[in-house]
Amino acid sequence: MSERTTRIPAVEARGLTVAYGDALALSDVNVEAHQGRITVICGANGSGKSTLLKGLAGLETPTSGDILLSGQPLSELSRRDIARRVAVMSQSPEVPTGLTVEELVEQGRHPHRPWLGRISARDRSLIDSAIRRVDLHHLRQRELATLSGGERQRAWVAMALAQEPQLLFLDEPTSFLDIRHQAELLTLLRQLNRQEGLTIVAVLHDLNQVMDIADDVLLMCKGRVLATGTAQQVLTADLLEDAFGCKVDIVPHPRDGERGYCLIDWVGNTDATGTVRREA
Incomplete structure (x- = not known):
């Protein structure tokens, strides 16, 4: 039996169903994202990509089904325990009024600090590292509201990195970024995965980016998983025609x-x- 089949998934959905009234956003979804790999969720608009991501991250209460984090049901973990292991970057994060880049990134350390505890030297080092890795060190004292959309996006990624997560969820992280910063962000994500072993689950709209970065692909269609596997296995002419029409x-x-x-x-x-x- 291979190592992959014996390892506990980093996150797993079993029979995940999410309904909004009479509308099913997800229907009996069973998926796994494996430790140390980059899993990308893709599909047409309205296929359930973001709902699945939020469900796996514990941000969406399922109508039925279970989510397991490293084999543990999310329902048995406290919000603080989850926050110490999981970082999430949403699709359109709200910009806090008056907050600087450095102050935003500092928020990523909260799950690891004692209640009302002061920032430690290690916290400061991790904050500085996260800001530099997304190339915002020259803007660290700028208010988020004064930044471009792409700069704000990188600031949110830095906050997630400062959190030191075992598992990083990103919902369309390259939105609002120009070509250069899209490439830089994808390169950074690959480095975090390959060099530091960070498990990443991302929703990506651009199939070119999916092919470039994904170890595993979940192709969604109408609230269900149409196919799973490597990019070469999943992104085929027939499956893409089924998914995108x-x-x-x-x-x-x-x-x-x-x-x-x-x-x-x-x-x-x-x-x-x-x-x-x-x-x-």
Whole structure:
């Protein structure tokens, strides 16, 4: 039996159903995200991506089903215990009035500090490191409200990093970022995963980014998981047509086909064309 099949998942949903009135956002979903890997949830708008992420992170009360964190039911853990192990970056976080970048990032240390305890030297070191890793050290005293959307996004990522989580949830973290900072953020996430073993579960809208960063992919469709597996297994023409309702051509990249690079060319309800570069 392989190591992967014997390891306890970092987070797991069993029979997860979320309903809003008569509308089912998720229906009997069973998924696992494995320790030390990057799992990406993707799918069309309204497919249940963000609801699944929030459910796995303990931010959405399920109508039925269970969520397990490293084998422990979330219902048996206190909010403080969860916050010490899990960090969440939501899709459109509210900007606190008057808060600076440094003050926001400092919030990530709260689960690890005694009640009303002062910031320790270690706390300060982790805050400084998080700010530098997202390239905001020159803006650390600026109020969040004065920053661009992309700069604010990076500040929220820094707060999550300061929390020292075992498991990081991100809901469309590259939203509002320009191309350079999208690439830098994805590179940072890969480094945190590969070098520090941080388990990451993210919702991504851009399939190019999914192909670039994901170890495992959960493809959603109408509140259910349509397919799971590696990007090469899940992001196929047939499955993407089922999930998005448009035809997709996937062919080897003309320059790097031998190395497993590929080009995604949309040919249905959209005229967008993107290039994906991922080593097999």
